[in-house]
Amino acid sequence: MQFTSSSIGRKVFMAITGQSMVLFAVIHLLGNSSIFGWLNGGINAYAEHLHSLPLPFIIGFRLVMLAMVCIHIWFGIQLTIENRGGRPQQYAVKSTQKATFASENMIWTGALIGIFLLYHLAHFTFQVINPETAALKHLVPLHNEMVPNVLGMVVSGFSNFLVSFIYAGAMVVLFLHLSHGIQSFFQTMGWSCDRSQPIIVKLGSLVALVIFLGYVTIPLTIFAGILKG
Amino acid sequence: MILDGKCPTGPIEQTWDKHRFDLKLVNPANKRKYNVIVVGTGLAGGAAAASLGELGYNVQAFCYQDSPRRAHSIAAQGGINAAKNYPNDGDSIYRLFYDTIKGGDFRAREADVWRLSQVSNNIIDQCVAQGVPFARDYAGYLDNRSFGGAQVSRTFYARGQTGQQLLLGAYSALSRQIKLGTVKMYNRREMLDLVVVDGVAKGITVRNLLTGELESYAADAVCLATGGYVNVFYLSTNAMGCSVTANWKAHKKGAFFANPCYTQIHPTCIPQAGDYQSKLTLMSESLRNDGRCWVPKRKEDCGKHPNEVPEEDRDYYLERKYPSFGNLAPRDIASRAAKEQCDDGRGVGPGGRGVYLDFATSIKRVGADTIKERYGNLFEMYEKITDEDGYKRPMRMYPAPHYSMGGLWVDYNLMSNIPGLFVLGEANFSVHGANRLGASALMQGLADGYFVIPYTIGGYLAGVKPGVVKTDNPEFKKSADEVDAYNNKLLDINGNKTVFEFMRELGGLMWENCGMARTKESLELNLKKIPALREEFWKNVKVSGKGADLNQQLENAGRTADFLEFAELMCRDAYHRNESCGGHFRSEYQDEGEAQRDDVNYCYVGAWEYKGDKKEPELHKEPLKFDNVHLAVRSYK
Amino acid sequence: MSDHKTMTLTLIVWRQKGPKDPGKFETYTAKGITEHHSFLEMLDCVNEDLIYAGKEPIVFDHDCREGICGMCSQVINGAAHGGQDRTTVCQLHMRKFKDGDTIYIEPWRARAFPIIKDLIVDRSALDTIVQAGAYVSCHTGGVPDGNAILIPKPAADEAMDAAECVGCGACVAGCPNGAAMLFTGAKVSQFAVIPQGQAEAATRVKDLVDAMTSCGFGNCTNHYECQVACPKGINVKFIARMNREFIKAQFA
Ligand SMILES: Cc1cc2nc3c(=O)[nH]c(=O)nc-3n(C[C@H](O)[C@H](O)[C@H](O)COP(=O)(O)OP(=O)(O)OC[C@H]3O[C@@H](n4cnc5c(N)ncnc54)[C@H](O)[C@@H]3O)c2cc1C
Ligand code: HEM
Ligand code: SF4
Numbered sequence A: 001m002q003f004t005s006s007s008i009g010r011k012v013f014m015a016i017t018g019q020s021m022v023l024f025a026v027i028h029l030l031g032n033s034s035i036f037g038w039l040n041g042g043i044n045a046y047a048e049h050l051h052s053l054p055l056p057f058i059i060g061f062r063l064v065m066l067a068m069v070c071i072h073i074w075f076g077i078q079l080t081i082e083n084r085g086g087r088p089q090q091y092a093v094k095s096t097q098k099a100t101f102a103s104e105n106m107i108w109t110g111a112l113i114g115i116f117l118l119y120h121l122a123h124f125t126f127q128v129i130n131p132e133t134a135a136l137k138h139l140v141p142l143h144n145e146m147v148p149n150v151l152g153m154v155v156s157g158f159s160n161f162l163v164s165f166i167y168a169g170a171m172v173v174l175f176l177h178l179s180h181g182i183q184s185f186f187q188t189m190g191w192s193c194d195r196s197q198p199i200i201v202k203l204g205s206l207v208a209l210v211i212f213l214g215y216v217t218i219p220l221t222i223f224a225g226i227l228k229g
Numbered sequence B: 001m002i003l004d005g006k007c008p009t010g011p012i013e014q015t016w017d018k019h020r021f022d023l024k025l026v027n028p029a030n031k032r033k034y035n036v037i038v039v040g041t042g043l044a045g046g047a048a049a050a051s052l053g054e055l056g057y058n059v060q061a062f063c064y065q066d067s068p069r070r071a072h073s074i075a076a077q078g079g080i081n082a083a084k085n086y087p088n089d090g091d092s093i094y095r096l097f098y099d100t101i102k103g104g105d106f107r108a109r110e111a112d113v114w115r116l117s118q119v120s121n122n123i124i125d126q127c128v129a130q131g132v133p134f135a136r137d138y139a140g141y142l143d144n145r146s147f148g149g150a151q152v153s154r155t156f157y158a159r160g161q162t163g164q165q166l167l168l169g170a171y172s173a174l175s176r177q178i179k180l181g182t183v184k185m186y187n188r189r190e191m192l193d194l195v196v197v198d199g200v201a202k203g204i205t206v207r208n209l210l211t212g213e214l215e216s217y218a219a220d221a222v223c224l225a226t227g228g229y230v231n232v233f234y235l236s237t238n239a240m241g242c243s244v245t246a247n248w249k250a251h252k253k254g255a256f257f258a259n260p261c262y263t264q265i266h267p268t269c270i271p272q273a274g275d276y277q278s279k280l281t282l283m284s285e286s287l288r289n290d291g292r293c294w295v296p297k298r299k300e301d302c303g304k305h306p307n308e309v310p311e312e313d314r315d316y317y318l319e320r321k322y323p324s325f326g327n328l329a330p331r332d333i334a335s336r337a338a339k340e341q342c343d344d345g346r347g348v349g350p351g352g353r354g355v356y357l358d359f360a361t362s363i364k365r366v367g368a369d370t371i372k373e374r375y376g377n378l379f380e381m382y383e384k385i386t387d388e389d390g391y392k393r394p395m396r397m398y399p400a401p402h403y404s405m406g407g408l409w410v411d412y413n414l415m416s417n418i419p420g421l422f423v424l425g426e427a428n429f430s431v432h433g434a435n436r437l438g439a440s441a442l443m444q445g446l447a448d449g450y451f452v453i454p455y456t457i458g459g460y461l462a463g464v465k466p467g468v469v470k471t472d473n474p475e476f477k478k479s480a481d482e483v484d485a486y487n488n489k490l491l492d493i494n495g496n497k498t499v500f501e502f503m504r505e506l507g508g509l510m511w512e513n514c515g516m517a518r519t520k521e522s523l524e525l526n527l528k529k530i531p532a533l534r535e536e537f538w539k540n541v542k543v544s545g546k547g548a549d550l551n552q553q554l555e556n557a558g559r560t561a562d563f564l565e566f567a568e569l570m571c572r573d574a575y576h577r578n579e580s581c582g583g584h585f586r587s588e589y590q591d592e593g594e595a596q597r598d599d600v601n602y603c604y605v606g607a608w609e610y611k612g613d614k615k616e617p618e619l620h621k622e623p624l625k626f627d628n629v630h631l632a633v634r635s636y637k
Numbered sequence C: 001m002s003d004h005k006t007m008t009l010t011l012i013v014w015r016q017k018g019p020k021d022p023g024k025f026e027t028y029t030a031k032g033i034t035e036h037h038s039f040l041e042m043l044d045c046v047n048e049d050l051i052y053a054g055k056e057p058i059v060f061d062h063d064c065r066e067g068i069c070g071m072c073s074q075v076i077n078g079a080a081h082g083g084q085d086r087t088t089v090c091q092l093h094m095r096k097f098k099d100g101d102t103i104y105i106e107p108w109r110a111r112a113f114p115i116i117k118d119l120i121v122d123r124s125a126l127d128t129i130v131q132a133g134a135y136v137s138c139h140t141g142g143v144p145d146g147n148a149i150l151i152p153k154p155a156a157d158e159a160m161d162a163a164e165c166v167g168c169g170a171c172v173a174g175c176p177n178g179a180a181m182l183f184t185g186a187k188v189s190q191f192a193v194i195p196q197g198q199a200e201a202a203t204r205v206k207d208l209v210d211a212m213t214s215c216g217f218g219n220c221t222n223h224y225e226c227q228v229a230c231p232k233g234i235n236v237k238f239i240a241r242m243n244r245e246f247i248k249a250q251f252a
């Protein structure tokens, strides 16, 4: 049987793609946190830094991320459909002990993240949701150069309750997904034993929480008016 | 008729090697033309089916459970003997041989026992190669413990689940052959008849337990490895499905039943709690290595919490009576001693049927952790059943039926008196005489399956033309029709007592009158009561459901009907044997509680021939000769 | 221990005439049950009443009744084997219930375990997995001395931890996906930790996982419900071990 059709093989794909996305999410968060000013020039400098990377690298990176997302979604849907059929009839009394809301709803939290991802890309990457604040159209000076005003776009975006709410909500969903997903990665890759496993479960949730808090502070501080453009 | 076991002669050390050389061989290219049926997939049957399949025979294997892995061998806890002498404490093949003959109270054949002792070492090697996780020491060597009745440490074990691990080893070997296509496995099939064509065993009739259909299978040889019959006592340590049925059906087709009265009562089982109880649970005898048996010296103390009975008021009766063996006295002796204490009114627990097994001394000596390491799962099991903590208060124990030394008569080749019918493991009578030593049944099952039958069946098949009889032979239809009629008869009675009730009643009669101790009178009583109970059964049993369906009532009814016939034979055998030996204790024949053998009149194997319904069975004798171990009084004082 | 108290319980039991019958719940009353009855003995009593009443007794798998054969298989109030830690149904005692309790009794439910009748299911898929290679391909006879292969105690103990599996299938029944990862993981690990298992390690894990996938079991989503259901306390570390062995085998 092919690795890609076997039960564990497909799980390994899920785990590697998922964990790579987690890694991306962490780096993305670190980059985004430049909005709090630890980088000279703030988030605008960070964005400019990214854009000045060689084009083939940027395209390559985006294609890899796209492939990851596609593989993750494809196998996620496939495995979930199979698993729903794994027990065709439920028990009259539900008495799960270790399964959690998060572990039981990975497909739904995943789907919401997927939708959010599209929104997020349309909002900040392609900048088609609020074209009037698009950073690409509002250049500001930075170190003797004119660069897109990412800060302005983000701040004006998050000053809107609905937008902030969507982002915060999405982060709750991401937290759920990762609270199960991160520890799951270690089990799926076989990198756990009886002593480490319970610790990994806790650490996984902790990392998910940190990611959640990290991301959610941005819209929150902006909406609350603490962080200004 | 005087039976001949066809044992090889000459110096005992050479008997098996010489015999193996003398056996005819089947040409390897011809092996796959031979069909062999193996009924039972316990240690004996599982090992046999796997080994025969590997040799190239076409094997069909059967069991009544849903998987071969569930045979009752799985329940054995304590361990398996072998004469490896790894601890360098004086063991040898000769000593294992000697101990087994003596332990069996001189009622087994020397040649068979020698062979068993000789191949015991191969068994350990085989199991290790299969990956059986035997206990190891920190250097990585195999660990041994000592086990009831032996003064050397020759018992290999896998935590408290030795039988399980050995069976899983045999099951894995069997699974490999199933995958390779040399063995075809038939689960959930119960053998209900042996098909004999022109005096030769040629097949079986089985009931498919899922559909109720009767199926016929033909072969050039039939091996029965269907386990023991102590469920005749109803409450025993056997599984609910263990029965005498396969053996009994073969017996009714002509196979002699040898020594049915030799049954073993295991000293350390959890006492019965109520009359709804369906089975008794054994606590491994290995517990006696660290536990001390006692009862209060005074009757008044029996109701007290055991920890409140001071040391000086306790009677460590085994240590008192058998100073050299103490708590490790052989099973029959330990069981009877427990019964004596309870009969004396000093038993503890419900109904006063129990003795204490106390670990306090050992816990003080080696620590609770070590005890837990050794027996953790047993303590857990005890707590689940009784709700009591064995670390804090002594366990309560009582003897329970456990093992049947008797079984179908076989010669040295494990072939019964019906040509082509081989009998393996607990189902035969061969090596344990009147009493089996601890950790020897697993050894026997695997010896028969891995290292005896693969040779001896070849010796038989070499002289048989393969595939001559097929299921279109009229004997198969006749057999199936008879089984069908029998089942319909059971279903049609529609009386008003359930099968369980009959089984409970029969079990009660057997335990009371043909159990740990028997007398002429008690046996006479049973010989009257059992036929009456049987008659009532056939008039008044209630079996619901249909024949052509999954019907557990019908399965149980069939097994019970066979027990009702077999029980009478068992009592008859016990009645005829006017001596006490091993597990057969006739109260009339004792010397202050010690069994009194009568070697002048009873040094033989008693094999019974079925003569027909309502006819007395006929006794055949196979005299036993002891050339290597001197007949001696078995004393453990 | 008070032997005199008895309990009356309401049982809601899955009854299904055969593999094709849709099946339904039926309600029964269990009377005169003491705390010392085992769960199966309680069902025996109910069955006796059913037989007297001329009704078909409830069929259920069982054999050893001491927690080792792995035959018994019932889901009680949603928990495989009744939810007591490290306990099979046959070892479960009625002292865990209270007078007046309502108890739901169902068969294992999983796609790979079709129901045969009432509480009996077909678990032959587990045998199929074993047949795929859960063994050392040694021959009868012709093997080295038992002490020729040294196995450090920790490895022997770990193999034993995995080998304790009784093949009951509760892990599958407890798994919301009907996956057999704990069972298969235990089998793979048992051989992966000892020297005898090394020669065939790579093919074994691949063959077992393939068999598991084709038998219709679901996939693991790391809920760890299997470990909760397992009467032998088989740890999910063996699943991790199998995953590791499986990945390793791709490069072998
Ligand atoms: C609780 C307990 C603990 C024990 N502990 C030890 C110990 O520590 N050491 C030791 O040496 N011995 C021990 N013994 C004894 C030993 O386990 C058994 O004697 C031995 O395992 C029997 O093996 P077997 O292969 O002959 O039969 P079993 O393992 O009983 O197998 C019988 C097989 O026959 C099949 N079968 C039966 N009837 C039919 C039928 N009519 N149709 C189709 N199939 C049928 C069954 O399905 C099963 O597969 C113990 C026994 C018990 C009960
Ligand atoms: C885009 C839409 C997404 C969908 C539809 C989706 C769906 C799923 C599903 C169904 C699972 C399997 C659940 C399981 O096996 O327990 C899963 C696991 C996982 N997901 Fe996602 N997910 C998505 C996005 C993400 C994102 C953005 C990340 C990271 C930031 C992520 C990280 C993970 C991780 C780490 C796992 C665990 C893998 C494993 O089981 O070992 N997912 N996802
Ligand atoms: S792993 Fe546990 S639950 Fe699963 S089959 Fe084995 S013993 Fe049963």
Ligand code: FES
Residues within 6 Å of the ligand: C061, C062, C063, C064, C065, C066, C067, C068, C069, C070, C071, C072, C088, C089, C090, C091
């Ligand atoms: S009946 Fe054997 S494990 Fe429950």
